[in-house]
Amino acid sequence: MKQQHRRGRRVFAAVLLASTVAAGLVVGSGSPAPAEQNVVVSPHPDKKQPRIMDGRVYTITSSGPNVVVGGTFTTVRVGNSSQPKWEQPRLFRFNSNTGAIDTSFTPDINGDVEAATYTPDGKSILIAGNFTTVNGQKAVRVAKLRLDGSLDTSFNVVAGSTVKDFALVGNRLILGGKFGRINQVPVRGLAAVNATTGALDTSFDMQVADPRSSVSPYVQELDVSADRRWLVIGGSFGRVGGEVRHQVAVIDISGSSPVVAPWATDRYQRQCASVYNDTYIRGIDISPDSKYFVVNTTGAYIAYDTMCDSAARWELPPGQTGSGLQPTWVNHTGGDTFWAVEITESAVYVGGHQRWTNNPRPSPGGDSDGPGSVVRYGIAALDPYSGVPLSWNPGRDRGRGVEAFLATDDYLMVGHDTTQFDGLLRQRLAVLPTAGGTTNPAPQDVELPVQLFYTTSGSSLTTMTFNGSSFGPRSTVSTPVSWSGTRDGFVQHGRLNYFGPSQAFYSREFTGTTIGSSATNLSSSVGYVDTSHNITPYDQPYGVAETRTAAFKNGRVYYTKSGSNALYYRGHSLESGILGGFEHLASTSDWSGARALEFIGDYLYAAWSDNRLYRFHAPNGTPDWGSRTLVDSGSSGIPWSSMTGLWATK
Structure with a gap:
């Protein structure tokens, strides 16, 4: 527990x-079981x-x-x-x-x-x-x-020196420290x-070694999964139980003696600022379902692809095993520390003295905002699926920062070192109720058979059924909306999110039968800031203005863009509408022929410039280029090569 x-x-x-x-x-x-919080808590602290x-x-x-x-x-x-x-x-x-x-x-x-x-x-x-x-x-x-x-x-x-953290598992108290x-x-x-x-429990022999600096190796943070299977530790070490592990290690504690899990990453091997030579790990928490954990760090801004000043999600075994593992997502502050982290079913709460989140490329450098960044003073809620900030934004005076969280069924408790929270005087403790909280919708999968919709270079919208091998008759959807300038999109929870004219990202109501007459320009409304340089339109992330095809799965937008033949992905929060600031390379194959993309079940379907429809096996989102299969050679008469948008609903 x-x-x-x-x-x-x-x-x-x-x-x-x-x-x-x-x-x-x-x-x-x-002692309670992991909290059951199916909402993002109220931002207003208890009186x-x-x-x-x-x-x-x-x-x-x-x-x-x-x-x-x-x-x-x-x-x-x-x-x-x-x-x-x-x-x-x-x-x-x-x-x-x-x-x-x-x-x-x-x-x-x-x-x-x-x-x-x-x-x-x-x-x-x-x-x-x-x-x-x-x-x-x-x-x-x-x-x-x-x-x-x-x-x-x-x-x-x-204990011979400071005990930094511990976890109680049955009648075994696991200690980590200096x-x-x-x-x-x-x-x-x-x-x-x-x-x-x-x-002393002599059966628990799992010492840390090979410190990152002249200071003796130590454990800074640890957590145990709710199913009592996994222990995750972080600190100044390069070896745990004889196995190479850089600052973070996963240990299987399900047996009578612990065993280092076959889980390793080199992402925390790289150095941040020299003042953090011993360790820049600052927070670890495991999800209530025992499937993943999040690591918070300090370290100062070094480069956009480091783990310095970040929060990152990592899958536990069997979701991830092996060496050279990569995080599911990373959220950067651009130069400020994340301290504490608490995971619930609906949000990953992170606290520190950060000014921004979603800020991997501050301009002109560290301790500045940059394209795609949003203001989240001292505390933020991240989307568990994508790592992108939710709209929840109570704010607090920063100080050193939030260094303690506790989630119960009724509250999220926040411990920090300053006096203001949500603009109210709440000295050093904020107790935030689940009552009055909001939902964070989970990504939806669309399964066959589906209703397909597509746009071409004109202003019309066409629909047809699709069962995986054949298409129903096509019909034009009567709508007051002009689809001119559409650059592809996807439907989730009754909303069409799409890249459109004026280099922006939009959202409108879309049920297939009901289509919202007005669209929300998410690029201008979600709060992106880049006050120093204004490098991109609306201060939105790099690449949004250039996106030309897009599809959504598991919290990620997969897309192609002008000026490149590759396929990319970035995180996206359905709740806040924010697009992730970090642009990841999904495939280096030649995707220049793609005209529109859509995920259906375990496959990514692509309308191609040769007037054909292909599909790629993509159960986890990232498509396997070698699995490309022809679905329609063009004999159906559907104008695949002219499409500017393709999306599906049930």
């Missing part, structure tokens, strides 16, 4: 507010949430409505009230139903708390970091607290202990 925690640091102690009963504390409710009056937040964990927050703060206050401030440094607990702070919980911890989680029975809280005492008693960087804040001395771990010893036994960077006693 995935533990709901994110990293944390520091605490002191005092008292002043209400009792456990007044706080609404529920005892023994158990009753507590306020954190100073410092930073590094960790948030919950058991039912009982939420524990850790950080560098010293003072908290009940939200939306005139009650006085309360000194409770480094760790406090509140009730998410009422917003009340539990003043019976007053642990005195003498150092930073980097991570916290409830035990599965909800009766204890595990913490880790850089402390050496709790309530004046020895507790060296890992400790177990009772619900009254007292130290459980039956659990005893001594330590070289656990319980006086030499073990470097990654270890496991018994969650009841603290005894």
Whole structure:
């Protein structure tokens, strides 16, 4: 079971507010399963949430409505009230139903708390970091607290240096950090202990080695999948368990002893700015369905094709195996750090001190906006399918940034280090409800038989049925819309999205029988910015103005463009209408003959300049050129060579 925690640091102690009963504390409710959030949360933070009056937040964990927050703060206050401030440094607990702070919980911890989680029975809280005492008693960087804040001395771990992160899997507590010893036994960077006693788990032998700098190797971040199969770690290392792994490794923990998974990438081997010589990994989270994970980084802008200052999706085995693996998508800030990441069913929430997202090519260089970039101050929601920003954009004052997330069934909790969120005073903690949230539509697949629609160089729209081998009679669709200047498109969720005149990308209602009389110019309306240079029309991404054929599958637009014979793809969010700023090469074969494209089932269909229709096997989107098959030689009389647009509906 995935533990709901994110990293944390520091605490002191005092008292002043209400009792456990007044706080609404529920005892023994158990550690929750991964949150079920089928909406993008409301951008407006709860009024009753507590306020954190100073410092930073590094960790948030919950058991039912009982939420524990850790950080560098010293003072908290009940939200939306005139009650006085309360000194409770480094760790406090509140009730998410009422917003009340539990003043019976007053642990005195003498150092930073980097991570916290409830035990599965909800009766204890595990913490880790850089402390050496709790309530004046020895507790060296890992400790177990009772619900009254007292130290459980039956659990005893001594870590030689900072524990940066951990994950609780059954009764095994997996530790990652800068330590070289656990319980006086030499073990470097990654270890496991018994969650009841603290005894070192000698069956978990998976040390990290080959640091990227003169600093000893260490683990900066880790997460465990909800199915308890996969452990993903990130940090300063080049080898894990004897296998070459650059900064990120996937480990199979389903057996009695861990095994390094056959999953490797060299994308994090390249260096960013020299100040990040040890590691530029800053956040890792695994999806609720245990199928993929996202890695956040810092590093400064180096080049558009690096992983510096990015968020990237990677598929877990069996979705991806082997070496030289590539991410499913990457989103760049253009020079600002992404810290924390939290994945739900509907969104990938990323936080840092970024000013922009979708910004792989800032102009004139790093720390600037560039073609396709959109403003997302300090926090953003990315489309899980494409990595493109959703329209969700509450904004916050940037500071150092968001460094803690927690998703529950009812809320997304955001821990940071500044005071403003969504233009409101919400000091260092924002509790965002799922109530009032919005949906993020998943990409649709169109399966045979279909209704085909096409345009030619004129202004008419023609339709016909298609079952995969034969076509029904053609008819002209009566519509007030002029299709002149159409450059191909696709239909999703009752909307036709297409490249059209004035070098722009458009969207209009399209059900096959109902066609919207007006179109939205997405190029001008989604918020692209490039204030320094205005290199492209509407500040949209490179290549949009030049696109001439297009089709959509699995969150990607596949397209050809003028001036090139290749096939490309970029991400696209159906919810926001934003096109991905990064242009990927899908195929180097000669696609110059393509006149219109459309995905139907596992195939990409292409109307060609030789007046024929071909299909290419493309179950995952990227077509196999060698699978090209003739569908229609032109004997049907359909003008394939004259098409300027081709799309299908059921």
